[in-house]
Amino acid sequence: MGLIHEIDFGTKAVSAENLVSLTIDGEIVRVPEGTSVMRAAMMMGTQIPKLCATDMLDSFGSCRLCLVEIEGRAGTPASCTTPVAEGMVVHTQNERLGKLRRGVMELYISDHPLDCLTCSANGDCELQDMAGAVGLRDVRYGYDGENHLAQAKDVSNPYFQFDPSKCIVCSRCVRACEEVQGTFALTIAGRGFDAKVSPGMEEKFFDSECVSCGACVQACPTATLMESSVVEIGQPEHSKVTTCAYCGVGCSFKAEMRGDQVVRMVPFKDGKANHGHSCVKGRFAWGYATHQDRITKPMIRAAITDPWREVSWDEAIAHTAAEFKRIQSQYGRNAVGGITSSRCTNEETYLVQKLIRAGFGNNNVDTCARVCHSPTGYGLSAAFGTSAGTQDFDSVEHADVMLLIGANPTDGHPVFASRMKKRLRDGAKLIVIDPRRIDLVRTPHIHASLHLPTRPGTNVAILTALAHVIVTENLVDTDFVRARCDGDSFGQWQDYVGQAQNSPEALENVTGVAPHLVREAARLYATGGNGAIYYGLGITEHSQGTTAVLALANLAMATGNLGRVGVGVNPLRGQNNVQGSCDMGSFPHELPGYRHISLTDVRESFEQAWGVTLESEPGLRIPNMLDAAIDGTFKGLYIQGEDIAQSDPDIKHITAGLSAMECVVVQDLFLNETAQFAHVFLPGSTFLEKNGTFTNAERRIQRVRKVMAPKNGYEDWQITQLLANALGYPMSYRHPSDIMDEIAALTPSFAGVSYDLLEREGSVQWPCNEAAPLGTPVMHMEHFVRGEGRFFVTEYVPTDEKVGPRFPLLLTTGRILSQYNVGAQTRRTENTAWHQEDLLEIHPFDAEQRGVIDGAWVKIASRAGETSLRAKITERVAPGVVYTTFHHPMTMANIVTTDYSDWATNCPEYKVTAVQVSLSNGPTDAQIAYATLGRTTRQIEIAAE
């Protein structure tokens, strides 16, 4: 096992159909028209020396090392910028070229510290490699001339350092920041000898606009930009490809190791979701795996007021099984349930729901998608026939108009945001519908064509207004609708949205958006070419979340923006495996593959495989479990990798429910907020410590590969298996691939999936079966999964969470780039350097009215509760709207949010809470009490050795 080395072809691949023949060093090679001479040579195995070229970036032609001779052409052109031509004869190596290259290298090396033996890039330095490749033996200029060797290092970034003394000014970092990431944080300042890489206006990296995606570090051919972990540990010696455990983009990474220590995570160029790019979380924020807070021994306690007692795995599992058996015996079979984790693998999630359905004997299983994209599942299933997004990420490269609503991709899905930005720079148009002026509204080289700043809670109104314009201005794609959709439902929908009450003018009082903006947006989306909808939790987390998803589906069907590349309805899913956890049957009413539990033939297939009789009625959802707990009929809960006491709304209700239970089992990496109310703690394993698969937002199933032994002793699927066996329901899987085989055997959309296939293909997108043996990048191509696409009338119904004299502002919540969800992982990394605490964004007008200054403590109160945090005054939010994140438990943001929820799925209405903001002296009494509670309930009684 060694390091995985990806071939660098020097310039990007070209997708032209025409092939061109040329001769390189006497060999004939056929390559796509438009390919560079450098790439053509590499395709036949000849590496032309290079420094400024890499196949992640456009050709630049500055280093002059890749010079070649081409018969019939004058001079020595750069092979990276010279496209191939039919019949071209190229020489990549001769005495003249060798001399020229050595001359170039001499110049570079004359101004370079010759400290290779102590350099962090020793063994991984392209400059060093090229010196060897060109046969550099001497530097005629000596080393005493004017140079840059005394320039100071910039170590301001927690994850990488910048040593300008080693910089060869190849601009790869600057171009990576522009072309790959799209942030434009770097530039070359000065000219000639003074030229140097500069973050922002010659600032330090940390103080600049740099978002720490790592693209510049990856692109650097020397040790100028280098991961601090490599500086500290040294070069890695082996690696495996795995999948990031943060957001739903599902970036592939090479986990580069030394022994069982991670040296760095490097984005994998062949990763089909990320194509070699990364963000600050996946690239750098993996240190939580070895954080001192990590719990690695099982613990139990009789009461949540007791200190934890470390016990053996045998005792913990036996105790848990005994408790669940006792509860079921005392209160009935339905008195227990479980929650699967969207951070765990498909195999682990599948196993938890199997344990609950087959081992507990009920369907009381739910997952965190309840509080994020459950409306997506319901809505897209009802309209199209399947509970997932329609496209692959690559589809965005063919979008002409992007309609982005209720999502903030540069923060929540940064790697996909970079793809979007690239397409936008190439000319696609952007419509943003969002109460906040998110970064994509205006960011370097991108300016949204339209920003519709809606009032929170009015998505359905604005989407119906868009539909009104499409229908009344005859912008409907009637051919598509006639061929692909249900005519009756279309007729009802058309009649409804065409009514005057749904016009942008009539709804302006509701949405707060000027009618002409709505009309322009509708026209642009309907007539601008390929229209692609991208949306996030700003759509789903409302009392009309499902209605809004249906409204998006209506728009896409009405305009024919489905069933081909470049279009579609694309939910940007939050957690790494939230798509997978839903696919695996985590909802109480569905078996794996989104098949209702009441379907006899489906249930029978599972009964046969699992050897039990399954309950045919749906089980409890998370909020219903807590209601039932308070009601006294639900007493035991097994929670794998989910922190409902921080992430779910109306914390008082959550904690009351948890406190009413007799056995709460938390399986997690850390003593999270929910663990404060737990009786058993089963230490979990990180994504680095397990095998399995994740499924990302584009339905892509990707391998997670174990690179170190679980620090807790077991992978999470093994813990579930231990518990099942202790409960008397035998499980004997030897490897997660056994579990995947069972999933494939029982789930038609996964029928063709196996670990062998994933090894061969890298990844596949479901449905993957006999009809689509290599998966399905774009769904609903010929027809919808349900047959005909179904329109739904989407009447706007205002939320009952209304502003008034007591609570005049609307709070909406979200997340930021450096933190992830409840922050359990990212708060235990250096990412806290960018976000030490949650802040309340407030418009200057509202701040002034309340005497609030930037950074002041403010109290935010709603009908549900109150909390305090610091204010950040910004025009990103409109007057009347305030915004915060929920990454830090002490913020207690969800003590303020209410228990209003989506009509179809109970997805909470996080995005709309009526609040008042007033000055405060600091944390509230409840926050102080909560901090005390946290200390008390986390005490661990260390077992005697």
Place this chain on the structure above:
Amino acid sequence: MSHEQQTQKLVYMANQIAIFFASRPEQEAIGEIANHLRKFWEPRMREKIIDFAAHGGAGLMPRAEEAVKMLSQSTTSQSTTS
């Protein structure tokens, strides 16, 4: 949250479903509401709302109330035939 509050929450949820189907013809809407309750509500929740409707159902919207009655009838017929 008291027992009464929990029941009121279920009433609220049933009414939300009824509101979504408000644009449909009455009988179709009642059927859709009942179907939704059957497909997504756990039996304890259904029993509770059925019991509430049987004792007056104050606060349930007319179509939601009809749907709950439909649910009640199908539950009764199921238990009779099983």
